[in-house]
Amino acid sequence: xxxxxxxxxxxxxxxxxxxxxxxxxxxxxxxxxxxxxxxxxxxxxxxxxxxxxxxxxxxxxxxxxxxxxxxxxxxxxxxxxxxxxxxxxxxxxxxxxxxxxxxxxxxxxxxxxxxxxxxxxxxxxxxxxxxxxxxxxxxxxxxxxxxxxxxxxxxxxxxxxxxxxxxxxxxxxxxxxxxxxxxxxxxxxxxxxxxxxxxxxxxxxxxxxxxxxxxxxxxxxxxxxxxxxxxxxxxxxxxxxxxxxxxxxxxxxxxxxxxxxxxxxxxxxxxxxxxxxxxxxxxxxxxxxxxxxxxxxxxxxxxxxxxxxxxxxxxxxxxxxxxxxxxxxxxxxxxxxxxxxxxxxxxxxxxx
Amino acid sequence: xxxxxxxxxxxxxxxxxxxxxxxxxxxxxxxxxxxxxxxxxxxxxxxxxxxxxxxxxxxxxxxxxxxxxxxxxxxxxxxx
Ligand code: FES
Ligand SMILES: [Fe+2]
Ligand SMILES: [Fe+2]
Numbered sequence: 001x002x003x004x005x006x007x008x009x010x011x012x013x014x015x016x017x018x019x020x021x022x023x024x025x026x027x028x029x030x031x032x033x034x035x036x037x038x039x040x041x042x043x044x045x046x047x048x049x050x051x052x053x054x055x056x057x058x059x060x061x062x063x064x065x066x067x068x069x070x071x072x073x074x075x076x077x078x079x080x081x082x083x084x085x086x087x088x089x090x091x092x093x094x095x096x097x098x099x100x101x102x103x104x105x106x107x108x109x110x111x112x113x114x115x116x117x118x119x120x121x122x123x124x125x126x127x128x129x130x131x132x133x134x135x136x137x138x139x140x141x142x143x144x145x146x147x148x149x150x151x152x153x154x155x156x157x158x159x160x161x162x163x164x165x166x167x168x169x170x171x172x173x174x175x176x177x178x179x180x181x182x183x184x185x186x187x188x189x190x191x192x193x194x195x196x197x198x199x200x201x202x203x204x205x206x207x208x209x210x211x212x213x214x215x216x217x218x219x220x221x222x223x224x225x226x227x228x229x230x231x232x233x234x235x236x237x238x239x240x241x242x243x244x245x246x247x248x249x250x251x252x253x254x255x256x257x258x259x260x261x262x263x264x265x266x267x268x269x270x271x272x273x274x275x276x277x278x279x280x281x282x283x284x285x286x287x288x289x290x291x292x293x294x295x296x297x298x299x300x301x302x303x304x305x306x307x308x309x310x311x312x313x314x315x316x317x318x319x320x321x322x323x324x325x326x327x328x329x330x331x332x333x334x335x336x337x338x339x340x341x342x343x344x345x346x347x348x349x350x351x352x
Numbered sequence: 353x354x355x356x357x358x359x360x361x362x363x364x365x366x367x368x369x370x371x372x373x374x375x376x377x378x379x380x381x382x383x384x385x386x387x388x389x390x391x392x393x394x395x396x397x398x399x400x401x402x403x404x405x406x407x408x409x410x411x412x413x414x415x416x417x418x419x420x421x422x423x424x425x426x427x428x429x430x431x432x
Contacts, residue, residue, distance in 0.1 A: 121366075129412065188392075192391060258409075287406050290369065290394045291393060291394040298363075
């Protein structure tokens with residue numbers, strides 16, 4: 001991914017360090033750590049803090065496709081892992097607080113013995129169904145302008161161009177039924193052996209259909225902090241084995257809140273005259289996620305809880321955090337659109 | 353499990369579709385293959401899907417129930 005523009009002192013300091021060699025400038029690394037420690041208490045709302053979210057996105061990116069021109073050895077540099085942890089701790093705390101606010105743990109987690117896999121699926125379906133935030137999909141279906149359709153794709157592109165990758169981290173951390181379930185879902189996400197059917201590839205095709213740049217990470221500078229936070233949440237859950245319950249719950253809720261909205265997204269694009277070439281991504285998800293939601297709820301999340309009952313609370317935390325954070329993103333977008341503004345942070349980058 | 357696993361399986365999902373996994377074909381009455389994009393499929397059994405025979409999640413919107421919940425007080429089946 002191309003190097004983004006810094007959004008404050010932390011991301012500027014980090015990108016400065018990444019431009020050099022690992023271990024090349026220990027003084028700069030120490031001062032970045034001090035800067036982070038000093039800066040964090042001043043951050044009011046970490047989920048909506050562009051500087052922190054961009055720094056996290058770049059730190060996580062070292063584990064995905066990497067940053068253009070950045071030495072690959074930075075990935076496991078202990079100093080950077082330390083900085084990531086300094087940022088992750090308050091971020092996780094904020095996610096837990098947002099989830100608690102959305103659905104208190106006492107309502108979320110049954111007090112009796114951990115449910116069986118059908119019971120876990122039922123709890124997750126219940127959470128997904130109870131979610132009554134504003135609906136972006138209905139707006140897209142009925143009202144969104146062509147320009148807004150483009151904005152919608154730009155927000156989504158941060159994740160969708162690497163769709164499924166954050167959940168893949170969980171595969172070696174699971175066993176048995178939960179692992180088989182995750183692999184079965186991921187095989188489908190990655191196109192069942194056909195690169196052109198990969199969901200990220202279908203999404204790229206949709207972007208191209210609207211004249212957008214489909215290079216991974218192209219629009220990182222363009223989207224607000226909250227769009228980055230929703231992707232960072234997945235990387236946090238996926239890259240920390242102790243949060244394997246949360247990433248399972250996260251995937252289950254993604255799948256459970258997908259078929260119907262994608263049907264509506266497809267209608268919105270068809271309303272503007274786009275054909276199956278562009279709507280293919282959405283059409284695919286209507287069908288695929290009706291399969292995935294069953295497997296993710298019962299076999300992945302449910303199977304995991306049956307083997308590790310202690311993870312139930314984290315499964316439900318991961319699920320609730322998605323609903324809470326994505327509701328914030330939706331509110332941000334709808335608020336802008338309903339007031340005739342752009343929901344993006346900056347104008348579109350000029351074509352390279 | 354005291355039974356050899358079969359080559360295929362149909363998971364009867366509560367209040368939802370049938371998940372069919374394994375080696376099988378989906379064909380029209382005259383034997384033509386139906387378009388199919390994935391190995392494991394969900395077949396609609398609520399009747400409301402717009403992409404039949406596949407499930408599109410509509411069963412959740414119409415409150416499809418595969419069994420009436422047992423009314424514990426009465427010990428009988430209550431209407432939904
Ligand atoms: S069973 Fe899912 S739509 Fe009919
Ligand atoms: Fe997908
Ligand atoms: Fe999916």
